[in-house]
Amino acid sequence: MHPPEMRKRVRALRAQGHNIRSTARALSLPYTTVWHWCVDRPEPVIAGSSARCFRCLPDEDGPSDPSAYAYLLGLYLGDGHLVTSAQVPVLRIYCSDTWPNLISLCDEAMRAVLAASVQRVQKQGCVGVQSYGTHWPCLLPQHGPGKKHERRIILADWQERIVRTVPGAFLRGLFHSDGCRIANRVTVRGKTYVYPRYMFVNESTDILGLCQWGLDLLGIAWRMNRPNSLSVARREAVAALDRHVGPKS
Template sequence: MHPPEMRARARALRARGHNIRSVARSLSLPYTTVWHWCVDRPEPAMLGSAVRCFRCRPDPENPPDPAAYAYLLGLYLGDGHLVTTDRVPVLRVYCADAWPHLIDLCDEAMRSVLANKVQRIQKRGCVAVQSTARHWPCLFPQHGPGKKHQRPIVLADWQREILTANAGHFLRGLFHSDGTRFANRVTVRGKQYVYPRYMFSNRSADIMALCQWALDLLGIAWRMNSRWSLSVARREAVAALDRHVGPKT
């Protein structure tokens, strides 16, 4: 199955006057596929501002709110799921009941990136924040069958460009989903010390590597304390991460 943005590009080229064969050749698609999209089941070409999906325009663009996109991508990689088997794709992020403000932030990010409508479905101990839109797969090419840690998670070039400029927002999404900030207590020579510490846990080596990459971009020191767990514990590193992430509420 071809992604929705490929169909949109084919129809846009056809609307500009290109014949079926030239469209098929330029997009490296079978002639019959393009004919089916443009002749058998034509749809109005979606051009310019008429397309909310910034990737489906004839000349793909970056999101209008790159910070919101970086944050939402972090949430998706942590606690999100994209269902593409339904008639219309559904993006769903699970947020614990203990963090009501996080639920609001997820809702706002979905609306800023693409969603016209966001639903909140109460589950046991959490809320599924979800939105249906045919273009979610265009914006999250990391989707696929099975669990994330059982398949490669690789950024597209355009995503890496966005995250490089918005690493803090991306980390915020990662830590708001699969991370925590807590008071670490240690005892040295009978005296107890308490200091704040961040932990991030994810069983996907690729997602863990993305977290490490974003921390390195911001110059924040980290270390692995297990195969699936990362720690930010130095005082200056915690202070730096506080400026980008902050506590869940």
């Protein structure tokens, strides 16, 4: 028999976003014991979204929709914010009013990954797509105090495995948040040429590195045109990225 204090420690770790496996390892408990406490006979702290959190289900190795998760991860790294100080964590992703389809895609991705309920909060010039859920910290362990470019942003091993299977969806989220597809104009000997070009701008060198990694996985050429800006400009590279990202709408 385990003392009641042990269950309290389990609940405390779960409230901090630890999954069942890491909780069991941290407290030197059998995995099945923690699983029965949290899933088979769950405590109130994880009731609700625990049934949809693939990190907390014993038989799930990943999300039911990897593309939706990878896309949402890209959006979060660009324009997202996860508040864990409230009674229930809330994920917010801000989308410009200029791109109404992006707002719908963000909403759909949240619902596909975890949320049963998503709200759209109108701000000046943008919409905050948000969802409350105890288990958002399980799925987005990059959350933390302060701005993303002021702290390390590293994917967990299980996130890397997901992105490797659907790098195009991950890049789509990144470019839909902090990227764009523009018509670049170049004048040579008095003649103007116009060609499409992708740009991705982020102050975090870690997030820029993740974008570079995603492009490398697809064999898409890129270059850094500024310390905080990445460019995809070669014709074949733009065509390849079009198949996965495309312009915002």
